[in-house]
Amino acid sequence: MVTSDASVQVALDIIGVFVFALSGGLVALRARLDLFGVLVLAWVTGLGGGIIRDLLLGATPPVGISDWRLVLSGLLAGLLVFTFHGRLRAVARRRPRRVGLVSRLVKILDAGGLALFAVSGSLKAIQLDSPWLAAVIVGGVTAIGGGMIRDVLARQVPEVLQRELYAVPAFAGAALVVGLDRLGWLNPVTTWLCVALIFMTRMVAVALDLNVPRSRAAEPP
Amino acid sequence: MVTSDASVQVALDIIGVFVFALSGGLVALRARLDLFGVLVLAWVTGLGGGIIRDLLLGATPPVGISDWRLVLSGLLAGLLVFTFHGRLRAVARRRPRRVGLVSRLVKILDAGGLALFAVSGSLKAIQLDSPWLAAVIVGGVTAIGGGMIRDVLARQVPEVLQRELYAVPAFAGAALVVGLDRLGWLNPVTTWLCVALIFMTRMVAVALDLNVPRSRAAEPP
Amino acid sequence: MVTSDASVQVALDIIGVFVFALSGGLVALRARLDLFGVLVLAWVTGLGGGIIRDLLLGATPPVGISDWRLVLSGLLAGLLVFTFHGRLRAVARRRPRRVGLVSRLVKILDAGGLALFAVSGSLKAIQLDSPWLAAVIVGGVTAIGGGMIRDVLARQVPEVLQRELYAVPAFAGAALVVGLDRLGWLNPVTTWLCVALIFMTRMVAVALDLNVPRSRAAEPP
Numbered sequence: 001m002v003t004s005d006a007s008v009q010v011a012l013d014i015i016g017v018f019v020f021a022l023s024g025g026l027v028a029l030r031a032r033l034d035l036f037g038v039l040v041l042a043w044v045t046g047l048g049g050g051i052i053r054d055l056l057l058g059a060t061p062p063v064g065i066s067d068w069r070l071v072l073s074g075l076l077a078g079l080l081v082f083t084f085h086g087r088l089r090a091v092a093r094r095r096p097r098r099v100g101l102v103s104r105l106v107k108i109l110d111a112g113g114l115a116l117f118a119v120s121g122s123l124k125a126i127q128l129d130s131p132w133l134a135a136v137i138v139g140g141v142t143a144i145g146g147g148m149i150r151d152v153l154a155r156q157v158p159e160v161l162q163r164e165l166y167a168v169p170a171f172a173g174a175a176l177v178v179g180l181d182r183l184g185w186l187n188p189v190t191t192w193l194c195v196a197l198i199f200m201t202r203m204v205a206v207a208l209d210l211n212v213p214r215s216r217a218a219e220p221p
Numbered sequence: 222m223v224t225s226d227a228s229v230q231v232a233l234d235i236i237g238v239f240v241f242a243l244s245g246g247l248v249a250l251r252a253r254l255d256l257f258g259v260l261v262l263a264w265v266t267g268l269g270g271g272i273i274r275d276l277l278l279g280a281t282p283p284v285g286i287s288d289w290r291l292v293l294s295g296l297l298a299g300l301l302v303f304t305f306h307g308r309l310r311a312v313a314r315r316r317p318r319r320v321g322l323v324s325r326l327v328k329i330l331d332a333g334g335l336a337l338f339a340v341s342g343s344l345k346a347i348q349l350d351s352p353w354l355a356a357v358i359v360g361g362v363t364a365i366g367g368g369m370i371r372d373v374l375a376r377q378v379p380e381v382l383q384r385e386l387y388a389v390p391a392f393a394g395a396a397l398v399v400g401l402d403r404l405g406w407l408n409p410v411t412t413w414l415c416v417a418l419i420f421m422t423r424m425v426a427v428a429l430d431l432n433v434p435r436s437r438a439a440e441p442p
Numbered sequence: 443m444v445t446s447d448a449s450v451q452v453a454l455d456i457i458g459v460f461v462f463a464l465s466g467g468l469v470a471l472r473a474r475l476d477l478f479g480v481l482v483l484a485w486v487t488g489l490g491g492g493i494i495r496d497l498l499l500g501a502t503p504p505v506g507i508s509d510w511r512l513v514l515s516g517l518l519a520g521l522l523v524f525t526f527h528g529r530l531r532a533v534a535r536r537r538p539r540r541v542g543l544v545s546r547l548v549k550i551l552d553a554g555g556l557a558l559f560a561v562s563g564s565l566k567a568i569q570l571d572s573p574w575l576a577a578v579i580v581g582g583v584t585a586i587g588g589g590m591i592r593d594v595l596a597r598q599v600p601e602v603l604q605r606e607l608y609a610v611p612a613f614a615g616a617a618l619v620v621g622l623d624r625l626g627w628l629n630p631v632t633t634w635l636c637v638a639l640i641f642m643t644r645m646v647a648v649a650l651d652l653n654v655p656r657s658r659a660a661e662p663p
Contacts, residue, residue, distance in 0.1 A: 028603070036610060037603030051498075056272075058281030060500030061567075065583075066576035125282075134287035148374075153590075155599045157376045161249070161258030168257060277493075279502030346503075355508035369595075378597045382470070382479030389478060 013120065014073045016113040021046030021074040023110065024150045025081030031154040035082055041150055042078025043071065049145035053121050053138050057128050107206050114170055115198035118143040119191060122174040126186075132178050139174025140167060165205035173198035234341065235294045237334040242267030242295040244331065245371045246302030252375040256303055262371055263299025264292065270366035274342045274359050278349050328427050336419035339364040339391040340412060343398040347407075353399050360395025361388060386426035394419035455562065456515045458555040463488030463516040465552065466592045467523030473596040477524055483592055484520025485513065491587035495563050495580050499570050549648050557640035560585040560612040561633060564619040568628075574620050581616025582609060607647035615640035 024045025028038040047064030054062035063070060121142025125135035144160045144167050151158040160167050177194050180186045245266025249259040268285030275283035284291060342363025346356035365381050365388050372379040381388050398415050401407045466487025470480040489506030496504035505512060563584025567577035586602045586609045593600040602609050619636050622628045 031599055033599070033603045037600075040603055040609075055276060055497060056282050056286060058279065058500065061498050061572050061576040061580070065498060065579040066573040068575050071575060071579070130282050131287040133289050133292060134282040137286040137292070138282070152373060152594060153600060153603065155376065155597065157252055157254070158258075158374060161254045161261055161374065167261075276497060277503050277507060279500065351503050352508040354510050354513060355503040358507040358513070359503070373594060376597065378473055378475070379479075379595060382475045382482055382595065388482075 010069065012116050014069055015109075016116040017046035017050075017070050017073045018077045019046075019106075019109040019113040020049075020117075020146050021077035022081060022106065023147070024074075025078040026085070027150055027154050027156075028078070029081065029085055033154075038082045039075055039078040041153060042081065043074040044153065045146045045150040046074035046077065047071065047146065048149040049117055049121070049142040049147075052145040053124065053142040056134070056138055056141070057125055057130060059124070059128065108203065111199050111202040111206065114143050114166070114202055115173065115195045118170040118173045118198055119177055119195050122177040123191070126178065126181050132182065135178045135181075136171065136175045139177065140171035143167070143170035143174075166202070169198045169201040169205070172201070231290065233337050235290055236330075237337040238267035238271075238291050238294045239298045240267075240327075240330040240334040241270075241338075241367050242298030243302060243327065244368070245295075246299040247306075248371055248375050248377075249299070250302065250306055254375075259303045260296055260299040262374060263302065264295040265374065266367045266371040267295035267298065268292065268367065269370040270338055270342070270363040270368075273366040274345060274363040277355070277359055277362070278346055278351060280345070280349065329424065332420050332423040332427065335364050335387070335391055335423055336394065336416045339394045339419055340398055340416050343395040344412070347399065347402050353403065356399045356402075357392065357396045360398065361392035364388070364391035364395075387423070390419045390422040390426070393422070452511065454558050456511055457551075458558040459488035459492075459512050459515045460519045461488075461548075461551040461555040462491075462559075462588050463519030464523060464548065465589070466516075467520040468527070469592055469596050469598075470520070471523065471527055475596075480524045481517055481520040483595060484523065485516040486595065487588045487592040488516035488519065489513065489588065490591040491559055491563070491584040491589075494587040495566060495584040498576070498580055498583070499567055499572060501566070501570065550645065553641050553644040553648065556585050556608070556612055556644055557615065557637045560615045560640055561619055561637050564616040565633070568620065568623050574624065577620045577623075578613065578617045581619065582613035585609070585612035585616075608644070611640045611643040611647070614643070 021042035025038050025042040027045075028041035031037075031041075033041065047062075047070060050070075051062040051064040054060065054064070065071070118139045122135045122139030124142075125138040130138065147160055148158040151160075173194050176197070177186065177191070180190050180194070242263035246259050246263040248266075249262035252258075252262075254262065268283075268291060271291075272283040272285040275281065275285070286292070339360045343356045343360030345363075346359040351359065368381055369379040372381075394415050397418070398407065398412070401411050401415070463484035467480050467484040469487075470483035473479075473483075475483065489504075489512060492512075493504040493506040496502065496506070507513070560581045564577045564581030566584075567580040572580065589602055590600040593602075615636050618639070619628065619633070622632050622636070
């Protein structure tokens with residue numbers, strides 16, 4: 001991301017990977033995968049979006065396989081889920097109220113990851129002189145790609161295609177970044193405003209339980 | 222595609238994307254996805270084959286994410302399916318004969334998309350100086366790739382692997398294009414003959430309900 | 443692979459593709475795919491790992507679609523499975539002991555493919571000046587990627603994520619290759635030692651039925 005402080009950017013990327021990887025590890029456990037499966041699903045959920053982004057932009061090898069800080073962050077999240085999941089569930093049974101707290105925290109962190117990845121994805125595309133539409137799509141795909149691979153590998157229809165206003169803020173935010181760049185208004189301040197806007201839109205969607213409309217014609221399976 | 226008239230080529234590409242995207246939207250509705258899911262599945266079905274083609278050829282960013290006419294065509298098809306599906310089903314219940322007409326029209330258009338994509342995929346590979354085998358495979362994959370991604374995301378075993386003489390005309394046609402190019406016989410006329418040949422082979426397969434042989438050893442699931 | 447004898451290397455690559463493609467064909471039959479489905483699944487299982495490797499490294503078009511010897515090897519394996527599977531099952535019913543022999547042979551060949559692909563994958567990454575971590579991951583992914591695509595297309599949770607010490611020797615071996623390269627100790631002899639080491643580790647895992655640990659917290663599905 002274009003910021004005056006590159007180390008802040010790296011730190012945020014690492015956090016984004018970590019949060020997404022947590023969700024990958026949890027899905028892996030639910031699908032009864034072994035330790036290796038948990039690590040792979042954590043890694044692919046945290047870094048898959050960025051890997052697709054880099055493949056689409058021809059920026060090989062993708063940072064998702066070459067930057068050890070990002071890879072380590074993803075694997076660490078997987079390891080934590082694998083190690084402490086049993087204990088968390090024991091706590092959950094005794095103190096159900098804490099579950100709500102944790103799951104709300106995860107949703108907040110996840111919204112943060114979504115916002116960061118959508119903005120950083122479209123920025124990388126802009127820096128590589130992609131056409132504007134490619135930059136928008138790459139931004140959105142960076143944000144939702146990891147979760148989609150996670151669900152396909154765990155043999156689920158991707159959650160993002162089914163539920164909640166999740167992808168829309170990501171694509172809209174990426175479009176906003178590209179628009180600001182076209183107008184020459186993209187700078188660290190407006191960039192962070194985009195991140196904040198995506199984050200808050202997503203949080204509002206969570207709070208109000210907003211969903212993308214579903215066709216009434218959709219047949220029962 | 223190499224034609225004297227580039228605008229005809231673009232128009233045909235847009236139609237191909239649109240037709241494939243319709244099938245993606247229908248599968249998405251059947252899988253009970255929301256509006257966003259329908260749009261994504263339409264987009265990925267219409268443009269996925271071309272995106273895989275461009276990734277395999279190193280032509281990044283793929284036109285499937287950068288050419289707004291193609292993207293718009295795919296999204297529009299998804300939106301139409303989402304909006305009018307309910308009404309179509311109501312008509313279908315009252316006048317069953319019309320269903321046959323529509324479904325036959327869809328199969329014809331789909332065969333057209335298959336033919337166009339197989340030929341344009343192998344032509345793009347040839348223009349980028351790919352080895353002959355890569356050009357054949359890229360042609361076939363351009364034609365069937367979008368539908369395969371659609372089925373994987375909707376958690377189905379890809380239809381093309383299971384049923385009907387669908388992929389064979391695509392790969393055979395792509396091989397024909399590459400062979401003609403090797404012989405120096407590739408020009409707009411022979412190119413369009415290849416498109417016509419794939420189209421008609423596929424239509425014959427539909428009309429006669431031809432299938433690729435299945436092993437008798439295949440066990441019941 | 444860096445060896446004094448390039449033709450030996452090619453022969454081994456072809457064998458690796460063939461063995462992996464056999465497993466793809468068998469999975470395809472079990473999923474009741476038609477002949478085309480069997481060929482595609484055989485091809486993608488044998489060559490998919492190398493295709494992902496080449497996409498990650500930006501080496502397009504991937505050899506998995508341009509080298510006719512590799513493609514032929516994969517398709518031939520699929521054709522053999524399709525043709526002789528029924529006969530093999532008839533034999534299996536009459537002489538159950540032979541089944542054990544064949545399945546053991548397949549596991550030995552598969553371990554060989556795993557070892558060859560992990561080493562050749564990381565070597566290709568090294569030759570293209572990838573960062574060390576990318577070279578390790580590319581090596582592992584080359585070895586397990588084909589099988590993962592196979593399982594996703596056949597609508598199964600990838601076997602490698604669920605069972606047995608399979609991926610670990612591949613990634614560890616790739617890391618060993620990269621480490622030796624860093625130390626300047628990589629030569630044909632040490633390269634082959636790495637292949638042998640991965641092969642034997644995997645065989646020990648098969649013989650002792652070793653598995654990656656599974657979380658006790660993993661819930662029943």
